[in-house]
Amino acid sequence: MALPRIGLTVGDPSGIGPEICARAANDPRVKEVCIPIMYGPVSEADRIPYGIGMVTAEGGHAAFNAVRSAVEDSLSGRLDAITTAPINKSGLALAGFPWRGHTDLLAHLTGAQAVAMMFYTEKLRVVLASVHIPLSEVPRQLTQKRVEETIRLAHTELPRFGFPLPRLALAGLNPHAGEQGLIGDEEERVLKPAVEASRNFGININGPLPGDTVFVRAVNGEFDAVVACYHDQGLIPVKLLAFRKAVNVTLGLPIVRTSVDHGTAYDIAGKGIADPSSMIQAVLLAARLASAHVSHD
Numbered sequence: 001m002a003l004p005r006i007g008l009t010v011g012d013p014s015g016i017g018p019e020i021c022a023r024a025a026n027d028p029r030v031k032e033v034c035i036p037i038m039y040g041p042v043s044e045a046d047r048i049p050y051g052i053g054m055v056t057a058e059g060g061h062a063a064f065n066a067v068r069s070a071v072e073d074s075l076s077g078r079l080d081a082i083t084t085a086p087i088n089k090s091g092l093a094l095a096g097f098p099w100r101g102h103t104d105l106l107a108h109l110t111g112a113q114a115v116a117m118m119f120y121t122e123k124l125r126v127v128l129a130s131v132h133i134p135l136s137e138v139p140r141q142l143t144q145k146r147v148e149e150t151i152r153l154a155h156t157e158l159p160r161f162g163f164p165l166p167r168l169a170l171a172g173l174n175p176h177a178g179e180q181g182l183i184g185d186e187e188e189r190v191l192k193p194a195v196e197a198s199r200n201f202g203i204n205i206n207g208p209l210p211g212d213t214v215f216v217r218a219v220n221g222e223f224d225a226v227v228a229c230y231h232d233q234g235l236i237p238v239k240l241l242a243f244r245k246a247v248n249v250t251l252g253l254p255i256v257r258t259s260v261d262h263g264t265a266y267d268i269a270g271k272g273i274a275d276p277s278s279m280i281q282a283v284l285l286a287a288r289l290a291s292a293h294v295s296h297d
Contacts, residue, residue: 003035004080004290006283007070010040013050014059015264016274017085018042023276024083024283034287037079040066052270055088060095063087067102071109074255080290081256083282086264089132100132106250106257115252116153118225119235119261120161120285121242124218125225126234127154127251138230139186142173147194147227154225155203157251160289169214169223170195170207171233177208191229244277247285256289258282 008025011017018041025036040062041047050059067087073079089100099105107115118127129150130138151168158166170191172178178187191208198205206223207214215237218226228234238246239261246261260278268274 003033004287005037005078006034006286006290007037007039007073007079007082008279008283009063009066009070009082009084010038010042011066011085012055012059012063012088012091012264013041013047014052014054014056014091014269015086015088015266016269017063017087017264018047019269019272019274020260020276020279021085023274024279027276027280030280030283030287033284033291034080036283039070053266055090055094055266057091057094057096059088060091060093060097063091064095064097064105067105068109071106071255075110079255081258081286083279083286084257084259085279086260086262088264102248102257102259103131103250106253110253110255112253114149114153115250116150118154118157118249118251119238120247120249121238121245124215124238124241125158125161126215126238127225127227128231128234129227130230132231135230135232139173142186142190142229144190144194144197147191148197150227151194151198151203151205152201153251154227155198155205158225163224166204167222167224168203168205168227169209169218169225170205170227171211171214171229172208173211173229175210175212177210244275245281246278247282249285256286258286258289 008021010021070082084102103117116127117131129147130141155166173186174184178184181188187208195207248259250257
């Protein structure tokens with residue numbers, strides 16, 4: 001069987017993306033399992049117009065163009081998966097784009113109706129019901145429909161990761177999962193109905209469970225994945241457990257997309273010290289997910 005073709009998008013050229021992409025593409029573990037194909041300005045000469053370690057509209061345009069080209073090639077079959085280096089939300093905004101991250105951008109480019117961000121490690125998988133919004137906005141945007149969609153995506157997609165009958169848990173939004181409405185009503189009003197509706201569809205899910213213990217239970221093997229209500233609730237345990245080893249995966253896309261678990265790191269860009277570990281892990285996971293579908297010569 002031919003090796004899968006993985007598109008590596010360099011992200012914001014002013015950050016560490018080009019460096020970690022180049023190092024990942026040349027890593028023996030990566031070369032053994034896939035054919036890496038670069039998208040965006042990689043060489044030092046190509047990066048000169050964008051500067052190093054700064055947010056610019058030009059960098060936002062370059063990041064967008066690389067992702068768009070890789071998505072087009074994935075949809076057409078010229079790529080089997082894509083792995084993205086970090087972009088900068090402010091750079092996208094300066095360039096005039098409405099998207100605030102890869103997840104929204106990829107949903108737009110592929111026409112996906114429902115997507116979710118999952119962070120994958122060997123010991124813990126976390127799916128986010130909300131992503132890049134202010135904490136004050138979470139209760140308003142955490143609707144029963146949104147929670148149910150996230151649960152269904154986790155249930156549908158996890159078999160690809162080796163969990164044929166996923167055991168899911170939903171983290172509560174409030175301390176102690178609301179204490180039956182004594183500490184906030186979102187659990188009773190939104191989360192419990194979403195869990196009940198999901199169970200009626202045959203999904204194995206428990207919750208809402210207290211956020212301060214549910215991740216420990218998952219790491220200990222009780223659950224295959226946790227659905228978190230907001231960004232930091234899910235990302236803090238992942239990064240504490242496996243920073244630079246976790247992989248960001250977009251669920252619900254018609255293509256395979258993985259990414260790193262960190263940002264553009266402008267402060268160390270261009271110094272040759274950026275750690276490519278997360279990028280390497282992201283490419284390896286993309287190759288694993290794509291390899292089952294590779295059938296070209």
